[in-house]
Amino acid sequence: MKVVVTGGAGFIGANLVRALLAEPGITSVVAVDDLSTGLLENLDGLPVPLLRGTILDPDLLDEAVAGAASVVHLGALGSVPRSVDRPLPSHHANATGTLSVLEAARRHDVGQVIVASSSSVYGANPVLPRQEGLRPVPVSPYAVSKLAAEAYTIAYAACYGMQVLPFRFFNVFGPRQAAHHAYAAVVPRFVSAALAGQPLQVHGDGRQTRDFTYVGSVTDTLVDAVLRRVGVTDVVNLAFGARVSLLELIAELEEIMGRRLDVVHAPARPGDVRDSQANSDRLRELFPTVRPTPLRAGLEQTVAWMSGRVLAGQ
The missing domain is CATH 3.40.50.720 (NAD(P)-binding Rossmann-like Domain)
Known part of the structure; x- marks a missing residue:
């Protein structure tokens, strides 16, 4: 095939x-x-x-x-x-x-x-x-x-x-997702900033929610x-069907990385949806046999992949 x-x-x-x-x-x-x-x-x-x-x-x-x-x-x-x-x-x-x-x-x-x-x-x-x-x-x-x-x-x-x-x-995320361009998605942007010791930029109050997959x-x-x-x-x-706020996402990353992460807030962006959650x-x-990867496990794999690229100088 x-x-x-x-x-x-x-x-x-x-x-x-x-x-x-x-x-x-x-x-x-x-x-x-x-x-x-x-x-x-x-x-x-x-x-x-x-x-x-x-x-x-x-x-x-x-x-x-x-x-x-x-x-x-x-x-x-x-x-x-x-x-x-x-x-x-x-x-x-x-x-x-x-x-x-x-x-x-x-x-x-x-x-x-x-x-x-x-x-x-x-x-x-x-x-x-x-x-x-x-x-x-x-x-x-x-x-x-x-x-x-x-x-x-x-x-x-x-x-x-x-x-x-x-x-x-x-809101799909994971390894091989680009982080270093002006329109990068939120998970690679956050992970990249955290690995570099830079503040995580949040547009709006951070209470907006997404169904991260x-x-x-x-x-x-x-x-x-x-x-x-x-x-x-x-x-x-x-x-x-998950519903996770950006602040909750940051809290998960803090636990994975074992340290507090700095956050700076910027104005909300035109066109952004406030809340998102799927009925699945x-x-x-x-697809009865397909199972979701828990957010923590997915973030851990994403952090590990991006950390490897940092160590490799990429």
């Missing part, structure tokens, strides 16, 4: 590639990435061809998906603040890019397309936990682009009979979906 991973040199993509390669039923994995946010080093030593280029290039996608049984579409331009600063690139990468991938899959009669959306689509809807049937109220260009991506995916299932599985990811739990679910050919006609939350009933129904 050939599987294509767009965004395959990125954080989630590179972890997924490793998990797919460990499965004997998967004969080949192809990564597609323009390296705008992904890193070549994430695929070092792996027997995986990297097709370097944009998912907006139909010729590149034709080369990638020909003969594929599944496409896992993770390629995207992430970050709410990035989309607030520059909305059009987020739209082109996330909405038009997803449409481009779906078209390539249709041209080559790919059996399954799994698409990464985001919990950000729930936006200003105040209901917690977030259940898939809630009305989306996106409050950032990034969220709008992801809502468009999942809507295109569902439409392709309806119009062309394509087997699809759109997931809404919730360890990347290993995400890749376990994606691999299971590929192997069992899971398809749906709606969206599925990929998170397990649908996920657990579809």
Whole structure:
């Protein structure tokens, strides 16, 4: 079975590639990435061809998906603040890019397309936990682009009979997540600052909550979906119902690192959602064997990986 991973040199993509390669039923994995946010080093030593280029290039996608049984579409331009600063690139990468991938899959009669959306689509809807049937109220260009991506995916299932599985990811974290750029996610930013002995910058009061999901739990679910050919006609939350504030996250890091961490507060950012928590009933129904990694265990593995990079001078 050939599987294509767009965004395959990125954080989630590179972890997924490793998990797919460990499965004997998967004969080949192809990564597609323009390296705008992904890193070549994430695929070092792996027997995986990297097709370097944009998912907006139909010729590149034709080369990638020909003969594929599944496409896992993770390629995207992430970050709410990035989309607030520059909305059009987020739209082109996330909405038009997803449409481009779906078209390539249709041209080559790919059996399954799994698409990464985001919990950000729930936006200003105040209901917690977030259940898939809630009305989306996106409050950032990034969220709008992801809502468009999942809507295109569902439409392709309806119009062309394509087997699809759109997931809404919730604050995924873990090894290989970039820390040193302006739009880095909160967990790698906090861990990097803590390891460097610098203050942790918190936007707002720190009481905003997130459903942090360890990347290993995400890749376990994606691999299971590929192997069992899971398809749906709606969206599925990929998170397990935790609700952790940033201050609670910092307290966990303090216990792991065995010392108090300095914190500085900055203004809240436009487009950020105050609270986020998944209803995981649908996920657990579809994937009964997948288990969440506890926050502490996931943070310990993340700290250990980032510490190793610091010791290696990276």
